[in-house]
Amino acid sequence: MPVFDRKDKSRYATFTRRTLLMTGAMGSVLAVLAGRLYQLQILEGEEFATRAEDNRVSERLIAPLRGRIVDRFGVELATNRKNYRVLLVPEQAAEGVDAALDTISRLIVLGEHDRERIKHDVAMNKKFVAVTVAENMSWEEFARVNLHLPYLSGMQPDVGETRSYPFGDEMSHILGYVSSVSEADKARDSDPLLDLPGFRIGKEGIEKAFDAEVRGTAGASRVEVNAYGRVIRELGFRPGIPGDDVWLTVDQQVQHYASECLGQESAACAVMDVANGDVLALVSTPGFDPNLFNVGISRTQWDALNDNDHKPMLNKVLQGAYPPGSTFKPAMAMAAMDNGLENLEVVCTGSLTLGNHEFHCWKKGGHGRLDLKGGIQHSCDVFFYTVAMHLGIDRMHDAAIKLGMGQPTGIELPHENGGFIPSAEWKMRKYHVPWQQGETLNTGIGQGYVLATPLQLCTVAARIASGNAVTPRITRVVGREAQQRPVLKRLDFSDKAFTTVQQGMGMVVNDPGGTAYAYRIAEPGYEMAGKTGTAQVRVITQAERESGVKKDTQLPWKLRDHGLFIAFAPVQAPRYACCVVVEHGALGHPQVQMARDILLFTQQRDPVKMQAAYPLNAAALDTNSGGANG
């Protein structure tokens, strides 16, 4: 029996005591840990479950199909086409990104610039994110890539949708174009679609004006992602809602014909249905290819568009404001008829003297005695100086405004210029000097401060031809909704005013001696009425007048006068109004020739098709929307 160390006894007692203490401490710590588990899992469990779900589930937006833009017969003007692309998933490229690019560059053209962009994209993204190598490939290129796919590790062929404008520059100023989203766009619009890589929004024309309608609603794919954003599987899918189709009033055939007529000139043309304001054609030449902006325009192409003195990017029909010149005279004649001047007769001697200033008629030697119709027929300046003197600027202003000038027409296209009609009150406000009577005379022949867009001039022609307050409209149906049209109001002029001015304009074209007699439409029943006009681009000095005015042909293109023409047809029962403006092209009246051809073509379009296509009420919508979904 060993002596059990007494000191060991006391050690054992101490040890036991302190072990119990430590046991208590350990128990407390474990209790705290269990308490924390209780807090996290029982008390806050639901909240953490939500956060775990948020971690796990990610919504990926899917771009909806952009709505089509079609002409009044359903011809597709803006549509979606297949975009053949090749994507590269860096982590799947067995021999690295460089090797993969080397291999594929034997099949498709890959510039140094493209390579840099691709490598930049690869560096910016996680290695499982697909990067676009090439897009908008031809079918041949795409087929070639697909054929060699087994040797192209990491490459993925892909078919997307992209905007396509089959008629190119012919429709460019109506349709506008789509292009990539800018920061400013994002600031204006909170649609999450704008953040989608490669998303396009409308930047001009109908594409811009109806962007919200044709854009559609984003679809979404709910996917499970891991901590690095890699998609593990799809949990659910909600398809997007395609954008609405937009049915235009435009007739692609008329538009095409008018474009051909305008040719290479820097010119503008509008053709309108006088009954309801439907715009059948709206051409500004030269145009641009809207497809360039979607695919990505190069620096050179962009500079070429902007440096061109024919201004292809400008929609001259509604953004170009010109002095209307003599095309203003029918409006002045309307004012005269309405202000007791219907029996006015003027003897033109070639000039009219006001104070110590002489106002010249375009015809040296004068026209002799003329009534109002004759004044229009011969476009006599002295006659309209006299009219202007009688009316005074304010009544002229009011008549021009009533006929649709001096304010935007309200057509559904962006950036419309309102033109300008001066008034005494305006001049006082602007320049703090009183209105001069000489300025009234100048205004009477459409010079001076007066500015009008070709679309406004077309509206004036349509209003004179119909007697109604028609306004140009370019959309008929958006989605399934007919576009609201203002109720047509009779214009506040006497019926006699309309018939007289219509007759005067008829004489311009159809009576020998009329300024456009050489360009009349000979086919019976299609005859047109019109009014020529010339807008001076530079001021003719007194010295020039004395030494003999230079012919336009002797001047550089930029200084030549603009040629204008407004018209309607048929003269007996007006149906279409037209305005053509050729910049720096007054000589030889190319604009009159163009307007004649365009109006004749418009009237001669297949009448069977016309009947089906020109219903003026909403009953036509059923067939339209049926087509829109097809």
Place this chain on the structure above:
Amino acid sequence: MSSRPYAAQRRALSVSEKLLEINWGLVLLIAVIATLGFAMLYSVAGGHFQPWALPQMIRFVVGLILLVAIAMVDLRVWMAAAYPLYGVALVLLFGVEIAGKMGLGAQRWIELGPLQLQPSELMKIALVLALARYLHGQSVEEVSRPLRLLIPLGMIAVPVVLVLLEPNLGTATILALDGTSLLFLAGLSWWWIAPTFAAVVGAVPLAWQHMHDYQKARVLTFLNPSSDALGAGWNISQAEIAIGSGGFAGKGFGQGTQSQLDFLPEKHTDFIYTSIGEEFGFIGSAGLLLLFALVIGFGIRIAMASRSQFGRLVAMGLTLNFFFYIMINAAMVMGLMPVVGIPMPLISYGGTAMLTVMVGFGLLMSVHVHRQVEIPRHSAGLM
């Protein structure tokens, strides 16, 4: 003295008797916990035994054999081996420190053929053994004598400083806690304990200044996880989300989205406890704590039943070591402590940790098997 029948017989036990003496209940408990670990490793690998569960199982079996073998060895042999073991561990610690200084960067292990030996892990066992041996020779009064106290303090301080220099804050903390706990259990006077405790609290600002930037960042992030929600704080947030989202019953085995989708950092090692919380909920995670508590209970009982001071201190020291692992790991993943690299014993994937824990249990079992062995206060074991 009928309460001490074996001692009365004063004869050594045969091997078969010793095998019967092993506390198989504790072994079973350890196996159950380890099995839960295998299941989690299988789950976080996406339902595969590779690359973690299978190697872990093999290590566990090796560890189990080691446990039984160590338990067979007489406690006095371990007592005799205590100082040499401590010496070896210390040399190895210096070794990695010098290797680190020679420009190899922070290194925590030594390559031994296919094995990676972490001297700091070895030191946890060696320190407990060596301190227990030293304190075995000290009476309660002697423990608190200043000059005599210097030796155990030095034995603790040297490895703690070396491990801190590695740098490995977590293991250094555990070493310090192990050592001081043993001094406390050996009867260190409260007159020492109270002022020291006060001094430690006072030294916190000083320690802060000497911390590595990444250590400071960990502490700061811990204090305010949302300050760095996508950086270092992200780990803590994601760990809390994983545990919390498990709710009461968990998302089900293999269904933990946080771990399956890689939102959890180190999901198979230091953060595996969060996966348990996520897939088995409160039942699983609190249940595991309960199992651990049972193991600790076994350890305390073994310590109390030992008739030698060495045995008692070894048993309690190893039990506490085990407890500190659990405490630091669980508190860390639950956002109660800064993130330090401490695995969850028996659960986390890792060879050295698994073997160290099993060796620890082997020694604990040796104390249990040899609980009747009395060792004179001035004996140096069998040697």
